[in-house]
Amino acid sequence: MNVDLVVIGLGYVGLPLAQEAVRSGVSVVGLDLSDAVVDGLNQGRSHVDDLADADVTEMLGKGFRATTDEAVLADAAAVVICVPTPLSEDSGPDLRAVTSATKAVGRHVHEGMLVILESTTYPGTTEEVVKPLLEESGLVAGESFHLAFSPERIDPGNPKFGMRNTPKVVGGLTPECTEAAAALYGRFVDTVVRARGTREAETSKLLENTYRHINIALVNEMARFCNELNIDLWDVIRCASSKPFGFQAFYPGPGVGGHCIPIDPNYLSHNVRAKLGYPFRFVELAQEINATMPAYVTHRAQNILNEAQLAMNGANVLLLGVTYKPDIADQRESPAVPVARQLQALGAQLSYHDPHVTEWQVTGLDAKRVDDLDAAVAEADLVVLLQNHSSYDVDALANGSRRFFDTRGVSTNGNAVRL
Template sequence: MHVVVAGQGYVGLPLAVRAAEAGHHVIGYDVDPHRVQQLATGRSYVEDVPSPRLRAVLESGTYSATTAADELAGYDIAVITVPTPLRDGVPDLTYVEACARTLADHLRPGATVILESTTYPGTTEEVVLPILEKTSGLAGTDFRLGFSPERIDPGNKAWPFEKTPKVVSGVDAASLDAIKSFYDGLVETTVPVSSPKVAELTKLLENTFRHVNIALVNEMAILCHELGVNVWEAITAASSKPFGFMRFSPGPGVGGHCLPIDPSYLSWRVERALGQSFRFVELANDINAHMPDYVVRRLVKALNERSMAVRGSRILLLGLAYKADTADARESPSTRVAELLLDLGAEVRGADPHVVDDIRADPRLIRVVATAEEVAAADVVVLLTDHTTFDYGTILEHAPYVLDCRNRLADVNVGLADIDLL
């Protein structure tokens, strides 16, 4: 089939390449000319799609990338994988709406449009469907439409796109059949649900569950530190229970596109539709959003105990990505920690072997490599993202003091560094 994947980021590119490998003729559409230029030369910027894999589908002719909307004409399947950010706490569907209008210009009877972008329940039928009908002049029964939430987990080798079960839905039976058939050819398992609203809620439920439980252990870590109890040891002990417990670990905050944003979509929808607050989400947002502040407070206290001020201290942050062994720095708590420390007058340096491109960080942050000399020159080292590529033995050998926010150094028996756990 002729497939269009609109949006070639962390979600769209893996989907587009997988569809091309399955034998479809795929056009990756993106409004960013720099991205399209990179893709056209076979250079991938998404870790889950190595450049050799991208070049293979380019050379086979099953995949191409473009910024030209007129090249989308004649599609059988179009998938929307564009960003859905929050603007001042309100869902911003600008990209979804613009993409729907672009696809509607080329919509023909029998074609299928699938929304994958994370959003609130009702978006597919209340926002996308009217745009497609009005712009194309077709009735909703003339084409197929549904929602299938993305479940991309960057850097997860155990659960790549094709192995992760895919929830699918349609606005009617014919739409569900078409969408299920498409994804059946791409993934090992599809999970049909009764409506797009259920599929939309499924995605938000998954991430709200994670968000709330991470907030629980984050608050517990704060309280346990004051109580003098090792929360990490308690979590490990609780994890030995084979039922009724799922392990979540504390950290310096949450990042990526999902956890800082998706639960707020659900909270906003509940408030807008029912006039009620979603208290669990609001509390989790508050706890997780302020974990970078807590990290800084711990550093201020640690320096004070050493008769040092934050102002003028040299602080090395290890890890700028939000997740270990990935280059994804979207909404990373590391950038907030850096900003807070810089505002206090510290000399802040950041090391991350995975994040090589420019990120949305304070321009005062100095990018460095975590060499032995760099570690030794720091007054404080903060492990924010526990990449396996960091040399932890060297860190412990040369760092005078380490605040370990990931419990990564507990089993490294090298060096005499003063280690403090989050």
Template structure:
């Protein structure tokens, strides 16, 4: 039985730790947040994808949360799942990764397999992570094995989780890759070997840059399609019938979450820093997607104007303020800049979201509370903006009672509904 330490007990680290415990491993979930650790050991989960009952089962199976990094000394495998937010210069803030690597280096014993899962630019595992882990005391591939494996957690996805989502692994040496694959194969169905760590790092950025660029494409097309009186949503549905050579992406209020708005910037920053020229495709996609919430605000203004109403003082109800449906995560949600723009114009903004009781939109000095009665509030609003179609929302009912609806997802119908 292997002893595993997973550093970082958030939306990536906790599900992995519990999945490994389920397969019989002795697992320590290491985190710097003492309150989170105490709650985890008490069976109280803090992420959407893990219920309290699932956590309690994991505790019985061999999972334990801790703030004590000395547990690394007894580990056969250490996996790092800490956040890498954007820094002020547009690159990844590697301080959490560096802190985790430093803690590993302080307690490391020979023969340990160390895997970085935190998303970052190609070269981080070899240039930043490995030196801090080894501390000039160990040699990679001989004394310690180091690899990168990009996280592929999709919060709220009921079809794909840790077990059945293919795992990419790339080691600094072929032996590192082999051992990483051997480790993950114990509790993940499919493990794919990359040529090396840099290729595994690039694979993650490629996945999310692909989405970022294609979302930007349709977010740009939806603007001029509206002005040309073209139903882009219908055009996309028609194009999707082609059984080859096309993948459907649909417009929206902007991109959000922990990956799409952030990860491509790592690659853009790396290219500019190392090669001296811009990754223009990503920079343009960022410009378009960052402008999407303001376009939504402009459409709200236009629809109110059609009804002979001023946006100043208008009752605007936002429905769903998380970055994706059926979760409570508001990170980088496009609802934030949208609310900020509407409030700056003097709109009376309210919102409904069953997953977010209180909401402090970034950039404004107000804290809002979710309305209790969605449909009563919608009936009295001057305009309703559908941002996230949470499953608990009756869209048909909403479409029949609201005076005006801006549907940013293109999924509603009715005389009062206007698609983005």
């Protein structure tokens, strides 16, 4: 084959994967539907947080190229599908991008090809959706070509763990398929973990994120009653974290964001309901709790103004940090959006500051970006810290404000009210 690997979908998952493979000497072509993404990459411009323009330029220098032409698949020894799987209207995964990418591969699949799905989805997708589409070619998965699933584990903005040093789970349709996938990833990932099959690999990703989802919901619910009981939950967590075994710290906040935590557990819950006919109660309760946190934050913000004999209607409220996690520009499912909408519905005059977001465009939301942070903090009736970017000196900001609401529990300044 002329190409070792074609990566379909050049977003926050596919592009770092392509980068690490290229670094290790694998010949890689990126395939994406977006002309803008492809043209930008071929000109050395990155569109994801974890890669700088210089990283893309380095990739190009080592032979990487991007294309919108699926014909490249005919020359590929292996294909990895890294396309989005958002929630559909019935809370299941929207597989349209997966089926579209799979059909494209099916038009070019050949003897000996390795096809791997990385897109997060419900257990059984690889066997029930991807396999039949590929076999429309007349070739048989597990015999004519290899088929496997490997869950993506990219953590955008994580300076410690990236593609190479995060263990890679792989599960094939057959043991031979598993070994073929392990051999590919073993060229550019330090540790490969073999699952029993595709369903185990698919479910492992959902378990990881369901674990986080449920534990975040636990501390979010504790935040509510600890506030009512005048208990400092942040100090409670600090004390509990001193135990060297049996406890892992999770922290409350204004809601959950990103593609994984608010979405992935729903795939599992939807699958259980659809196939078994009963609810996955832990997940559904966690979703209920986490989804109400923006309303709780809004209520607390209103109370802070009430205590100062001020109304939310007409108040100047400054939001700090509108991304879903610190130090990145990614805004997917950010809780800042529902918080802002609910504050605006109460009549607040909103502004925002975020060092990573120059334009925050949300339908129906009127929030202007401030450039002079210190002046805006001093002028606001209420400052709400929604995301703790490392560039923020939170205690100094709290000290310079009239009222400061810290939803991340990072302030030590007595002027701040913590969630």
